[in-house]
Amino acid sequence: MSYGWAGKILRVDLTKSKITRQTLPLEWRTKFLGGSGVNDWILWNEVGPEVEPLSPENRLIFGVGPLAGTILPLGSRTHVTTRSPLTGIFGDTSAGGFWNCMLKYAGYDHIVIHGRAESPVYLLIDDDEVVIKDASKLWGHDVYETDSTLKKELGRNVCVAAIGQAGENMVRFASIMFDRYRAAAKAGAGCVMGAKNLKAVVVRGSKGIRVAKPKVLFHIAEELRNSLDPNVSQGIAAFSRYGTTSLLTLYNALGCHSVRNYQDVIFDKMEDISADKLLDKYVVRNISCSVNCPLNCCHWWEIRDGPYAGEAGAKPEYIVINSMGIHLGVNNLEAILHFQNLVNRYGLDSTETGTGIGLLMELWQRGIITENDTDGVSYEWGDVNVIEDTVKKVAFRRGIGSLLADGTVAAARKLARGAEKYVCHSKGMTEVEDVRGFPHWALAYSISTRGADHLKAHGQIDKQHREDVSQRIFGVPDVGIPTSTRYKGKGVKYHEDLAAMVNSLGICAFNVISLSLKKNPKRAVNMPDYASIFSAVTGIKMSPEELMKCAERIVCLEKAYNAQLGLSRKDDTLHGRWMDEPCPSGLGKGMRCADYLDECLDEYYQERGFDTRTGLPKIEKLRELELDSVEERLTKLGVYT
């Protein structure tokens, strides 16, 4: 009897049309927990440095953690791991939705896709019945159409994960969309899916998840639910109302938006696109993006009149309002909502799409590119028609879209003319939150294993000035002081481990962060507390130390994956104006990452037990984490000589 985990890995070889099932080994469960942790382990074992991201040998690994789909009110997430076609390195991405729990209810924790189908197919999982089906009729259709068609054919109780035209056309930052609106957008997972000729994965499950200690878990769940109940807690009520759009106001006060391609950090037209305007004028109700989440931070919006009348959709998340709005100087909220639907339909990462268009707009502003480069279109800031047109071109790789479709960094390199200095990125992935004044974030973006990213070591302690929480967790207030560089290595290590744990347990970071930021220390739930939750669900005894060691092991494994590809400390850095152009305004006015990043990196590596010279785990560290095969391969590849 498997508690927490469904207990099986489903393997689908698309080249041979072969489906096999494997029991999730106990050792993997105790060492890597599940979700993204087990995904990482499968990637490490099966996708070596010789495997190209778009080759049939690359794996597309879906994973759901042991806590997802249980009675815990912590949300649920799917994690997709692959070698990224955007960055060429380790790539993972995650999404909410109901698909993840459906997969577990069907009896699987992971799906590993191998090979490449000869013609477009989709995978149908109906409990024990798994079939590869022809998808030629779905090919060429967008995500929403695909979802509707499949539901019409198979019933409303299936959950669909699909790619849009962007994935089909192998745009290197194509997303996989779960349940229409939940994007696993990072790292180009949708591109890998497109390369495998896999249009969708459809799941229906009717088996249950059992838990080891129902009574204990019931009480834990009740307590957590009380802490996360918007009717009880004011802080939760605010998050429930605004979701991540609450960051619009906060980040304008702090100065960490990316305005007109990072040229400013405070948006002067914020009142036009404010969260209150969104909520009062367009949001009809708040909905839940995943199973068993009391936060309901997702918005369902509808536009009733004007040029976008009749459009409706879910979210937008802060990042979309930034990347498709603020970043491009757009102050038209309806247009941003429309863009959100557009990138969802085509299956594109909004960040990379936004930074690509932002690059063109800045190059246009500086006269570096002209109509000769842009299919005769002028790229003025905030021109919504141009943005819409470009998004379409990217999805179909038409005209200038084919330039952007390989990623913003690749586009800048191809354009040459010094364009690269206008792209802010790490390891080939762009991000749209400005980090210059916020050492925690600068460091987090630099060391992130999938490239610049706000979620790999996500924490809000600094931006919310929570010195009390910092004191509680780290014994010093500094992690809660936004512009301070002190103890940021400690803070980033903690949050990177926390994210690894959350992602491996299959729950949502927002619920976990909300619980950790509770003002009442008795109500606060921190990383070690999840050990007892894990034990109650799975029946496997795990001490807080052991759980934190698991998180550390998962992070080190990702670092090792990149190390075998030749990455080291030199790659743990930022590029573009974040490094050497002083922050123009806000809390961090005058700060440049180049001034402090090295010092933060040193502290971070020391905290991790890494070699500060190479930025890689020391051999003793790998031994401590029982990563023998990692030590073996890295030594063989000469990483330690």
Next chain:
Amino acid sequence: MSTLNIKFIFLTCFHTSHCTSSEEVINLRNKKEKQSSQTLNKILVSDYAKCSGCKSCEIACSFHHFGECNPSLARLTVVAFNERGLFVPEICRQCRNPWCLNACPVDAIVRDAETGAVVIIAELCTGCRACADACPFGMVKVNPSGNVFICDLCQGEPACVKVCTTGALKYAKPADIYFERAVISASKSGGAI
């Protein structure tokens, strides 16, 4: 006292199928039928306008009754209309004149005196599914082993309501529930002026 007895009989029915004599069960049924004309105290209602679609209720329901987290075994169903951002919780309405009860050819369905819930006497049920076919709301569920089950209001403390933080599911006196609806409606029209 009577509730305790009923509970006891139910438990024994469930665990050891032949320990209760059919005479006892028939007595129980008669007793319940006599009380079916009693007025309802509280009712379970759903309001789709408030539902976030998190399915906590489905998981809580299956967990309470079967000890596992499995929406397909829940006695209520949240139907998702993703394309409209709409989630509609379908619940057993505990009809005054129940389709399922009327359809049962062996009179295995009765009304619980205490809660007003329509319940299946497992001992008498033949598993013919006539009740499931009769229910126009799809709220008589059938599990993979062919057993039928209906919402029993958890003996007056519905597990689904406890976990619903949006107020989409409520268990209260009918007058109070519909008064609240009237207030919402009024505030949209007259009250807003």
